[in-house]
Amino acid sequence: MTVRGTAGRVTRRRARTRANLLDAAFSVFAAKGFGHVSIEEVCEAAGYSRGAFYSNFASLDELFFVLYRERADLIAQQVSDALAGDGPGLDVPAAVDRVTEVLLLDRDWLLVKTDFLVHAARRPDVARTLLEHRAGLRRALADRLARAGGPARLPAALGGADGAAHAVVAAYDGVTTRLLLDEDAAGARRWLKQLLTALLTDGSGTPV
Template sequence: MTEASNSAVDRRALRTGRRADGTPARVTRRRAETRERLLNAALTVFAERGFGRVGIEEICEAAGYTRGAFYSNFDSIDQLFFVLYERQAELVMAQVHDALAGATPDEGLPALLDRVIDALLIDRTWVLVRTDFLLYAARNPDTATALIQHREAIRETLQPVVAGVVDLDTMPPALRDPEALTAAVLALHDAAAGRLLLEPDLATLRPWLRDMLTALLSPRR
């Protein structure tokens, strides 16, 4: 195998956590730290200047690395963004699972929603970056396709959680399908994120999101 091929395999292992044969890949502590610093630096400069207005050099400069360090971890800025996207999705799902872990069987929907919404750390910086990337993807069909696939993966992860706290038979006919109901929950989350851009007040946003989710998920009589 050539040196270039070895490099490509190394990058794949770092991105996916697995080698080409599917076995777990070993990532050194130093390399993991480099990757994390690049991700955090990219998030900062994306938020400050806007996605699409930032080049690899600017990310490397903010992180204190060379272009070589970037290409040892990511193939492109788009690919770096999707790693950020997956990291944020995993954080949100962890918050949801942690919030529901302490729930008791007799807790009703309002108490469960309180648990989840109080646990969510809604990050305006991430919302800014994600919104920029959404507009960028709208103008780039290949990127749009990849973004749709990532959003679908999030919906599939969240779907069992939603179905587990809601009696689907009590929902309106259009929302009795777990996929449709989960999509509606995510649409409300997106609406809350959009509101946060113009009104960066979590004290107001959390009750609004709680009211909207309660209206969506409450049983219909």
């Protein structure tokens, strides 16, 4: 016999355990590096047993991809929100201003992501999964650009909204690499704005 409300409490407790494990893993990854962290260390930081870990994740790789998906979804949402005011006929310079103002530039996350990128580069199966996640982020960005009426207002050389999404992600990757080294978030935002303006317009702020 199931006591009324028990299933709901178990579900909430499981969700809380999962969230705590993710938070603890993020902190430990950022402090020590993805490749230098064990499941035991994540469990210790979160205050749970290995059993709690394995009831939520099959491996540290799987846990990382949950973290990655959360932040990829956040970035896509930030871009979507920044472009929400634009209907057909995207105002590219204004959109660039809004995107660079809100876009996630968190150095701890960049450290974790970079460590995992090196890890994935040596494991083809992990690399394929990471590429799929990155492709999903680009598709989300391209979809928002297309729905904003962007393709007709973007440089033809980019190949439409999909090419523009690739350019945005590449610029973000480049700027965040610099941020890892100089720790200048304000400078990174300025540089990202300059790059996106140059990529998405004729360089003067006027869409091609």
